[in-house]
């Protein structure tokens with residue numbers, strides 16, 4: 563009996579962080595707000611940059627996506643989204659560490675995937 567309780571406790575302890583990750587960490591969202599990311603991005607629709615839901619859709623299941631996107635967040639530039647943005651570049655964020663940028667990339671990738679409309 564006590565082992566069942568212990569196993570249940572362990573399952574709950576493991577489930578909690580997974581649930582937080584699926585929605586994206588609120589702390590990381592706060593850091594993104596401070597960094598000005600939401601001036602150009604929304605989750606469900608394009609502002610200047612692509613909707614984060616489109617980004618999650620495009621990179622879902624692609625290994626290395628978080629590291630690639632972290633470098634893009636730091637260095638900025640244009641690329642895949644040009645047909646939707648008209649070639650407006652993402653501004654660089656050179657003051658972010660790679661670890662911070664990777665947390666932001668993972669937050670973006672944890673959003674609900676949305677298929678982008680035809681550009």
Ligand code: HEC
Pocket residue numbers: 594597598599600601602603610611612617631634635639640641642643644647650651652653655666667670
């Ligand atoms: C001045 C507007 C602007 C700001 C501020 C901005 N972005 Fe972007 N972002 C863009 C544009 C435009 C693109 C499309 C670039 C492209 O075509 O690859 C983009 C693309 C992206 C992508 C997808 C990159 C890819 O190669 O698929 C991610 C992820 C992203 N931004 C995250 C962020 C984060 C995190 C921040 C804050 C630290 C941020 N952006 C701030 C304009 C902006």
